[in-house]
Amino acid sequence: MARVTFRNVWKKYGEFAAVKDLNIDCPDGSFLSILGPSGCGKSSTMRMVAGLEHISAGDILFDDRRINDLAPKDRDVAMVFENYALYPHKSVFENMANPLKLRGQEGARIKDRVTQAAKLLEIGHLLERRPQELSGGQKQRVAIGRAIVREPKLFLFDEPIAHLDAKLRAHMRGEIKHMQRTLGTTMVYVTHDQLEAMSMADQIAVMHEGELQQLGSPREVYNKPVNAWVAGFVGEPAMNFLTCEITNAGGKLMLTHPDFALALKPEQMKCLNGAGTAATVRMGVRPDALAISMTRPAEPAITGKVFVNELLGGDMIVEVELADARIRVKTAPEFAGAPGEACYVTVNRDKWHAFDAVTGKAFF
Amino acid sequence: MASRDVVRYETPLTRGFRWFSAVFIALYLVWTLLPIFVMFVSSFKDLLEAFKIPAVGDWSGIGVFFDFTPTLKHYRDLFLNLDFSRYMANSLVAAGGSAVISVILGSMAAYSLSRIDFKGKSDLFFWIISTRMAPVVAVMVPLYAIFRSLDLVGTLPGLILAYTTFNLPFAIWILKGFFDNVPYAIEEAQMVDGATRFQAFMAILPLVAPGIGAFIVLCILFAWNDFLFAAIIGSGGAKTLPVATRELVQPQNIQWGSIMAAGVVTTLPMMLLGLVIRRYLVTGLTMGAVKE
Numbered sequence: 001m002a003r004v005t006f007r008n009v010w011k012k013y014g015e016f017a018a019v020k021d022l023n024i025d026c027p028d029g030s031f032l033s034i035l036g037p038s039g040c041g042k043s044s045t046m047r048m049v050a051g052l053e054h055i056s057a058g059d060i061l062f063d064d065r066r067i068n069d070l071a072p073k074d075r076d077v078a079m080v081f082e083n084y085a086l087y088p089h090k091s092v093f094e095n096m097a098n099p100l101k102l103r104g105q106e107g108a109r110i111k112d113r114v115t116q117a118a119k120l121l122e123i124g125h126l127l128e129r130r131p132q133e134l135s136g137g138q139k140q141r142v143a144i145g146r147a148i149v150r151e152p153k154l155f156l157f158d159e160p161i162a163h164l165d166a167k168l169r170a171h172m173r174g175e176i177k178h179m180q181r182t183l184g185t186t187m188v189y190v191t192h193d194q195l196e197a198m199s200m201a202d203q204i205a206v207m208h209e210g211e212l213q214q215l216g217s218p219r220e221v222y223n224k225p226v227n228a229w230v231a232g233f234v235g236e237p238a239m240n241f242l243t244c245e246i247t248n249a250g251g252k253l254m255l256t257h258p259d260f261a262l263a264l265k266p267e268q269m270k271c272l273n274g275a276g277t278a279a280t281v282r283m284g285v286r287p288d289a290l291a292i293s294m295t296r297p298a299e300p301a302i303t304g305k306v307f308v309n310e311l312l313g314g315d316m317i318v319e320v321e322l323a324d325a326r327i328r329v330k331t332a333p334e335f336a337g338a339p340g341e342a343c344y345v346t347v348n349r350d351k352w353h354a355f356d357a358v359t360g361k362a363f364f
Numbered sequence: 365m366a367s368r369d370v371v372r373y374e375t376p377l378t379r380g381f382r383w384f385s386a387v388f389i390a391l392y393l394v395w396t397l398l399p400i401f402v403m404f405v406s407s408f409k410d411l412l413e414a415f416k417i418p419a420v421g422d423w424s425g426i427g428v429f430f431d432f433t434p435t436l437k438h439y440r441d442l443f444l445n446l447d448f449s450r451y452m453a454n455s456l457v458a459a460g461g462s463a464v465i466s467v468i469l470g471s472m473a474a475y476s477l478s479r480i481d482f483k484g485k486s487d488l489f490f491w492i493i494s495t496r497m498a499p500v501v502a503v504m505v506p507l508y509a510i511f512r513s514l515d516l517v518g519t520l521p522g523l524i525l526a527y528t529t530f531n532l533p534f535a536i537w538i539l540k541g542f543f544d545n546v547p548y549a550i551e552e553a554q555m556v557d558g559a560t561r562f563q564a565f566m567a568i569l570p571l572v573a574p575g576i577g578a579f580i581v582l583c584i585l586f587a588w589n590d591f592l593f594a595a596i597i598g599s600g601g602a603k604t605l606p607v608a609t610r611e612l613v614q615p616q617n618i619q620w621g622s623i624m625a626a627g628v629v630t631t632l633p634m635m636l637l638g639l640v641i642r643r644y645l646v647t648g649l650t651m652g653a654v655k656e
Contacts (some may be wrong), residue, residue: 052552072555079556085549089570102558146557156556 002153002186003028004049009058011044011210018044020210026203031180031187033201035194037233041210042190049188051075062153073102078147079156082163084139086131086146092118093127096145101206103150117149120179124360137168144176146348148183155180155187162193167183170301173199194234198222206230231284231353237317240290240327241277243357244283246272255283259322260302262347271364272354280357287330289351292318293344294337301344302327306337400631407624408434414620438625446622448629450527451608455630457520458594458604459587462527463580469528471576475565477536478543489540492533500530500592511597519602526597527587535579542575543568577641588634605630 004026011019015322019041026032032044047053049060051072059066067075073250078099084093100110118124121141131139140160147155161172177200180187191197197204198218206221214226226230231239244257246264253269255262264272272281293301304320304327316333319326320343329345337343354363372378406414413432418425442448477489507526508517516522550571551564559567569576594604603611609626612619 046444050552050556052555057368071560072552073558073560077556079551079553081553083547083549085553087550087567098554099557102554102563113510 001028001184003064004032004154004186004188005059005061005064006045007059007061009045009060010056011041011048011053012056012268018210019048022212024205024212024215026186026188028063029184029186030202031189031200032203032205033189033191033197034205035191035197035234036209037192039209040207042192042207043158046079046158046188046190046206049075049154050077050079050156061192067155069311076153077156078150078152078154080140080143080147080158080160082159084131084143086139086142086164088131089362090130091127092123092129092131092134092142092145095131095142096127096149099146099150113149114145117145119146121145137162137172140164140172145347146178148179151183152185155185155186157189159191160189162191169196176200195236198234204234204244206233215312224362225284225353226362228282228284228355228362231355231362235286237287237328237330239286239353240282241355242283242285242322242325242327244281246279246281255281255300257283257302258324259304262300262349262352265349268354268364281362281363282355284353284355285327285347286329286351287317289348290327290329291346291348292320292329292331292335292337293346294341296344297346301346303342306339306341306343308339309335309337318343322338375598403624403627403631405429405432407438407621407628408432409621410435410437411621412630414624418424423560439564439629442622442625442629446608446612448605448608448626451603451605452629454520454523454598454602455588456633457571458523458527458598458602459584461520461524462531462587463583465524466531466535466583467576467580470532470579471539472565473532473536473568475543478540479548480577489536493537496530496533504551504596508596517584517597518602520598520602523593523598523602523604526593527583527590531583531586538579538582539572542572546571580640581637584637585634588630 006022006024009019009022010017017200022041022045024032034045044053048055051067051070055068059068062075063068087098087170090098095206096114096117097110100113105113105291114127115124118127121144123138123141123145126134126138126142131142134142143160147157157176160176161169164172173196176189180200189196189200198221201218203215204218204221205215208229213230214221216224221234225234228241232241242257245257247254247256249262253264255264255271272279302320302322304322307319307321307326310317310319311333314333316331316335318329318331318335318337320329327345355361356363409432416431417427452583473492477485507529511526512515514522517650518526546568551559551568554564554567555561588602588604589606591606591610594602594607595610598604598607605626609623609630612623612626
C-alpha cells in the first residue's frame with residue numbers, strides 16, 4: 001500500500017504535451033479515478049505511474065520515494081489493461097501465477113495465492129482454460145486476478161470494464177469497489193465513463209487536453225464543478241447551458257434570457273461580485289434541477305414546447321424547445337406532455353451554476 | 365469469430381470453369397509428380413531396367429515401368445562407397461545452423477524494429493531487405509574473396525555464415541510483421557508483472573511461433589537446396605548433398621542409379637519437415653486473447 005503523489009508531472013511526445021503540470025495527491029488506501037474523454041492524457045498518466053512511459057518532467061512519488069527511474073518490475077504495481085492483455089498461450093492458472101513466478105515465489109505458495117484469488121473472483125472452475133475459451137467478463141476477472149494475487153503497493157486499472165456489456169459493467173463496478181475496500185490497496189482507476197468514476201472513486205481527477213481540471217470527491221465534482229467543461233462532462237444526462245445576461249434591476253441582480261428572467265439569491269450575487277452588471281454569463285443547470293409542468297405555475301417559469309420525450313424506466317427525460325436552444329428536463333415517467341405542446345419549466349434557484357462566458361470558469 | 369458461408373450459384377459458366385479447373389489440376393499433378401515418381405522408382409531399379417521405356421504411343425506398354433526387381437544397391441553404394449552420410453550431415457548442419465542463428469538474431473532484430481522508434485528506422489529496414497535484391501551470383505566473387513582471406517572457404521562455419529548472410533534479412537522481414545501483430549499490452553503486462561524487457565520478449569515468442577516456423581522452413585529449404593554457395597564456398601571440406609550429387613555426373617560415366625537415389629535422399633527430409641511443421645504454419649495463437 002502506498003500514497004501516490006504527482007508533482008508537476010509533464011508528458012511530452014515531441015512538441016505535443018499530453019499531460020501538463022499535473023499535481024495530484026492520492027492518500028494511502030484510497031481510490032483515485034482519473035476521468036476524461038479520450039486523448040485527455042489520462043492513459044499517459046497511468047502509464048507513467050506503471051513505468052511504461054518515461055516521465056518528461058516532474059516527479060511521481062510512492063510514499064515520498066521518487067520512482068521516476070525505476071523499471072516497471074521494481075515499482076511493485078499491478079495493472080489491469082483495457083484489453084485484458086492475457087497471455088493467450090497460457091492457462092488461466094498460469095496467467096494468474098505469472099507475477100508470482102517472475103518474482104521467484106515457490107510453487108506451493110503460488111498455488112495457494114492463485115486459488116484464493118480465483119475464489120474471491122469466482123473463477124475457480126476456469127483455472128485450466130485458455131483465455132480464448134473465456135467470455136469477456138471472465139477474461140476481465142482473470143486480468144483482475146492476475147493483479148491481486150501479488151498484494152502490490154498500488155493497483156492501476158486502465159478502463160478495465162469498458163468492453164463489457166452494460167449490465168455486467170454495472171455489476172463489476174460494485175465488485176471492484178468492494179474488492180478495493182476489502183484489500184485496502186491504493187487504486188488509480190482510469191476511465192472515460194463519468195458514471196464509473198462517480199460511483200466508485202473517493203477522489204476524481206477530471207482531465208481535459210492534458211490539464212487537470214478539478215480534483216475532488218464525486219460530490220464536489222458533481223455539485224461544485226470548477227468550470228463549464230467539468231460541469232458538462234460530469235453528469236448524465238448532461239447539464240443544460242444557456243447564454244444569459246446579468247442585469248441590475250434597482251440593486252437586485254437578475255439573470256435574463258430571452259425566454260425567462262431569474263432573480264439571484266444574495267449569496268449568488270456575492271459570488272458574481274466583480275463580474276459587474278450587464279455581463280454575459282453561461283447559465284448551467286442540470287436536468288434534475290428543473291421541473292416541468294403543462295400548466296403555468298405561480299413562480300416565474302420558462303415557456304417552451306415539448307420537443308421529444310425519452311422514457312428511461314423510472315425517469316423521463318423531456319427535451320424542451322426554447323426560442324434559440326433546447327434544454328433537457330428530468331421528470332417523473334407520468335409526465336403526459338406530447339411533442340409540440342406548450343410547457344413550463346421552473347428552475348431550482350439553489351441548484352444552478354453561472355460560468356464566465358469567455359473562460360468558462362465557475363462563479364458558483 | 366464468425367464463420368462465413370461462401371454462397372455459390374451454378375451457372376453454365378461456373379460449371380464450365382469447374383471442368384476446366386479439374387482438367388488443369390489433373391495435368392498439373394502429372395506434370396509435377398511424374399518426375400518425382402520416376403526418380404523414386406528408378407532409384408530402386410537396376411540400370412538396365414531403368415532405361416526400359418515403351419515406344420511412343422504404346423500406352424499398353426506402360427506396365428514396363430513397374431516390371432522390375434527392387435534393389436537397394438544404389439542406396440548401399442551411396443552410403444557405403446560414396447560417403448553420402450557425411451554430405452548429408454554437412455547439409456543438415458549447414459541448413460540447421462544457419463536457420464538457428466538466423467532465428468535468434470532475426471527475432472531480436474525484428475522485435476527491436478517492431479517496437480522501438482528511432483531515427484532512420486525505415487531506412488535501416490529498407491537497407492536490410494535491399495541486401496537481398498542483388499542476385500547471389502552478382503556478389504559471389506567478392507564474397508569468395510572475403511571468405512578466402514578469412515580462411516572460411518571449404519568449412520562448415522563458412523557455409524553457415526554465407527547462408528546466414530542471406531537468410532537473416534529475410535528472417536527480420538518476415539518476423540517483424542508477426543511482431544507487429546502482437547499487441548504491446550501483452551509484453552507491458554509482463555513487465556508490470558515483474559519481467560525485464562528481455563523476459564517480456566521471450567514471453568511473446570510463442571505468439572510469433574507461426575512466423576518462426578514458417579521462416580525456419582524457408583531458411584532450411586534455401587540452404588538445403590542451395591547449389592551455388594555450396595559449390596563455391598563449401599567446396600572441398602563442406603560438401604553438401606546437391607554438390608555431391610552433381611559430382612556423380614562424370615565425363616565418362618553418369619551414375620544414373622546413384623543420382624536417382626541421391627535425389628530421393630535429398631527430397632525426403634524436406635517433405636518430412638514440411639509435414640511436421642505444417643501445424644505451426646496454420647495456428648493463429650493470438651486469437652481471442654486480446655479484445656480488439
